[in-house]
Amino acid sequence: MTESWESRPEILERRYQRLLAWYPPRHRAAHGDEMLGVLLAAAPDGQRRPRIAEAANLLWGALLIWLRPRPAEQTASGWSDALAAFSVAAPLALLLANRLTIATDGVGLADRGGVTFVLSSLAFSGLGLAVPFVLLGLRRAGGFICCAAALLLAFMAGHAIYSALFTAVAGSSFIAIPLFSYATEAGALLSSPGPRRGWRVPGWPG
């Protein structure tokens, strides 16, 4: 019925528009008209509806763009850039904090042994796991590793308080500094465009 007053290109265009509606509004506003032009240019004469493979490809592309973190370049946020740069710099600070705390408190705690020391060792091994993710630019994986380490340290702090070791363990820099470092690194990674952008922030060597 509709085809009686709509031409074939108009029908095809309307059907493509329905598929493009699955894209994020930001992407649709920036590229919707352009994509529609490309789709219509690539369509053979007489085509009335998108092919199944083409429709699936458009929906897959929309999903990929929905799942992709937004770049700082497009939001033009100085905070995003700062957090991205921090996400690169923080692993170095974490390493430094780790070495310092072991130098000041670690020997005494190691002598003490027990569950708290085992858990703290595991938490610090999380640092070793997070650094390669950060250097490879794997934002989410690095963020989740840091989150896990921060949660583990928070659990340790709770355990220490419960077992009346707060002044000896949780109150020391052995937990406080790494906990703060992991938490801030996780926040920086998960709320910014991540290390790949961090390396390109103006003024950053590399």
Add this chain to the structure above:
Amino acid sequence: MRDRPLQEPTFLILTALAAGPQHGYGIMTDVEEISVGRMRLRAGTLYAALDRLETDGLVAQDREEVVGGRLRRYYRLTPDGTAVLAAETQRMRANAAVAAKRLRLAEGLS
């Protein structure tokens, strides 16, 4: 900083832009030509790739024009994109040289 090889569609998109800016449909047809018909990019793949390449700073928007009432946007390689494409080309050339050498050895043995 890039250690992983480029995926073939990405490599071909960057190659299509190496000689100068192109619009979306131009990239699609050029990729098909460069790959001698082996790779046919669809719009969903192309624009997902362009979105990622822009995010990574390898590709940037060059200019826009309106043709037949439709927006046509041109994309170009950034200096980072040129460097990544050059590095990937060098890597592939080195791999191909090793492969050719091994094949010659195999032919010599048979």
